[in-house]
Amino acid sequence: MADVKVLVLVGSLRAASINRQLAELAVEQAPDGVELRIFDRLGELPFYNEDIDTDDVAESVVALRAAAAEAAAALVVTPEYNGSIPGVLKNAIDWLSRPWGNGALKDKPLAVVGAALGQYGGVWAHDETRKSFAIAGPRVVEDLKLSVPSKTLDDKHPRENAEVAAALRDIVGKLTVEVD
Template sequence: MPQSPATRHRTLVLSGSLREGAVTTQVAHAAVAQDHPGHEVVLAAVLDQLPLFNEDLDTEPAPPAVAALRAQVSSAASLLVLSPVNNASISAALKNALDWLSRPRDDSPLAGKPATGLVIGYHSHGAEAHLETILRATGARTTAAPTPVLNPRAVTGNRTVQDLKVTTAVAQALATLHAPDPATPA
């Protein structure tokens, strides 16, 4: 019997690339397109709508794009965070989104949220470690992805949704997020 949408594990995918045709965006769409029994995967709002983080703007009510993203994260059971490698780290757009999502400090939508990340680049230069460090600093509960780095040369252009390396890496990352928490009794 299929699960009702209310009982499905919902994972929100954050793509740190703003370019529509970017490999990172293609990987995000591939994650959404895959069939994940018992697991609903949805793409987060576009990050280019967020203002640059500024504590003067961190007010109640929050800027509309910030409030919308915070609501999406709050309603998700977990996060799959994707970023291109930019100068040996994650993208500025993703870092900005994570800065907004880490607030308010005492009630952040990231606090305790299971999250894993994948970086996409020819050489990661440790960007996957930066992503995990930033996620932990925001209060997210991180789980390392089995394949934390995807080389864009391995991606078959506009056929990313069917690319075996991409689908395998995404499926493995999602499986780590959907796995039962060993600290929680059954």
């Protein structure tokens, strides 16, 4: 049987992003039969504008929607910016929400995790990302939660934190169980 594909979106474009490292860790420790793929072109998407959401839409948007269509589930890994969702991720949510009612992630299970500097690990951004995606079309799995205060990582790669690595592995496993 073909692997279950999981689209991974990262809400930070920073080269040394902790959230990107978390996403890479999720890819590394994917369960057997599951393939996680990071879509790393979110920075290339134009700002959402209905005027350009036409049959001739930008190639980066076509690529995002194709990656979403191929996937059976999605994992979103994001920091918090000013108490909310980083703009680059919100823009991707808006592109994925169209065509309205028939977006490429419609009804597919989606989990949100991430790390941020604050003591709550970005929980506001994570909650708002869940809220926004729930409106946009995917089926948000609300009880799959991981908000890592980045200080707990001690400036090391998240793979060196056994607790974080295990929690992430557990979430990916539970997310794929949600696939119809």
